Amino acid sequence: KNQVEQSPQSLIILEGKNCTLQCNYTVSPFSxxxxxxxxxxxxxxxxxxMTFSENxxxxxxxxxxxxxxxKQSSLHITAxxxxxxxxxxxVVSELAGGYQKVTFGTGTKLQVIP
Amino acid sequence: DGGITQSPKYLFRKEGQNVTLSCEQNLNxxxxxxxxxxxxQGLRLIYYxxxxxxxxKGDIAEGYSVSREKKESFPLTxxxxxxxxxxxxxxxxxIGKLDTQYFGPGTRLTVL
Numbered sequence: 001k002n003q004v005e006q007s008p009q010s011l012i013i014l015e016g017k018n019c020t021l022q023c024n025y026t027v028s029p030f031s032x033x034x035x036x037x038x039x040x041x042x043x044x045x046x047x048x049x050m051t052f053s054e055n056x057x058x059x060x061x062x063x064x065x066x067x068x069x070x071k072q073s074s075l076h077i078t079a080x081x082x083x084x085x086x087x088x089x090x091v092v093s094e095l096a097g098g099y100q101k102v103t104f105g106t107g108t109k110l111q112v113i114p
Numbered sequence: 115d116g117g118i119t120q121s122p123k124y125l126f127r128k129e130g131q132n133v134t135l136s137c138e139q140n141l142n143x144x145x146x147x148x149x150x151x152x153x154x155q156g157l158r159l160i161y162y163x164x165x166x167x168x169x170x171k172g173d174i175a176e177g178y179s180v181s182r183e184k185k186e187s188f189p190l191t192x193x194x195x196x197x198x199x200x201x202x203x204x205x206x207x208x209i210g211k212l213d214t215q216y217f218g219p220g221t222r223l224t225v226l
Binding site for chain 2: 041
């Protein structure tokens with residue numbers, strides 16, 4: 001069964017500090033990997049998307065990396081802000097029967113405190 | 115103002131009643147999806163539609179039904195057959211089946 005596992009489950013950091021969230025997956029055949037940010041009680045919003053050939057992708061203070069050989073991805077947040085407090089979800093896609101089947105991780109809940 | 119909308123934001127239902135959740139998009143996307151989110155679990159796919167008048171079951175379709183009569187609309191009905199319907203429901207759409215999914219704000223359904 002294809003899985004996407006994220007760590008840590010939750011994280012508390014001080015405003016201004018950096019942090020790194022991890023995502024390991026077993027999805028195969030791999031199509032792409034996305035990171036989403038989900039504020040409490042809201043829908044997820046896409047941050048980055050990476051295909052097999054991409055190692056890194058940035059979106060402002062967010063930088064995602066991908067190692068397709070080890071099936072690992074990370075999301076690095078630089079100079080955290082209070083507004084970064086949210087759940088971060090790793091989503092891995094595979095092509096199955098002409099349809100993009102996505103598997104969602106359970107997310108890392110990040111809290112940034114002043 | 116383009117986007118994907120869901121209504122209502124909060125919904126309460128008595129046991130044994132059917133209820134329909136609305137999802138509308140004006141992004142001209144072909145594909146639409148319904149997910150369910152429970153605490154401590156990843157989003158799980160209920161139904162998806164790649165084109166008008168066509169839809170497919172996802173991983174947890176039992177107790178749910180959908181229709182896709184218009185490109186812009188993909189309503190989800192939670193029937194009395196769904197044994198544990200209390201959850202946060204998310205609708206999404208994408209240009210095509212391989213593209214990034216854009217999510218609505220969600221509907222929190224509580225069964226009393």
